[in-house]
Amino acid sequence: MKKLSLMFAASLLASPLALADVVVIGHSGGPDSITDNQVRDLYLNRSNQLPDGQKATPFEMAGGDPVRAQFHDKITGRNDAQLKAFWSKQVFTGRGQPPAEVGSAAAMKAQVSSTPGSIGYIDEADVDSSVKVILTP
Helix, strand or coil: CHHHHHHHHHHHHCCHHHHCCEEEEECCCCCCCCCHHHHHHHHCCCCCECCCCCECEEEEECCCCHHHHHHHHHCCCCCHHHHHHHHHHHHHCCCCCCCEEECCHHHHHHHHHHCCCEEEEEEHHHCCCCCEEEECC
16 A cells, blocks of 8 residues: 555656646736736736736636646645635626636637737746746746
8 A cells, every 4th residue: 555655646746737837928018027916816806907007817727727726726725626616606796707718828828929918827838939927936
């Protein structure tokens, strides 16, 4: 049993989730940087503005994505089930809608690069010149 536990722990360390370095990306016309707290406030419906005063449009990776899990672990401290419950309450009470979801890093870059005031997150390895990194949590 102990050997099995060690093998499981080793496989977690070798998983893509353990290797991913998530970064927050922004539109080229947006701010050059943002804080962890400002990002958390945007993704938890506490704010709708970027540090430069622009109306923010956050984009979210689809549920179950390992980069999404890492992002929320570092930024909001919530897992998918907690986020689903949070957004259900927000929608039910009329306080807000969850960020639009995208299905891949390429889709995230396309949305962020074409939407002024937008932010998102991807694995650092997927960053290219279409977006700019505004936070490395």
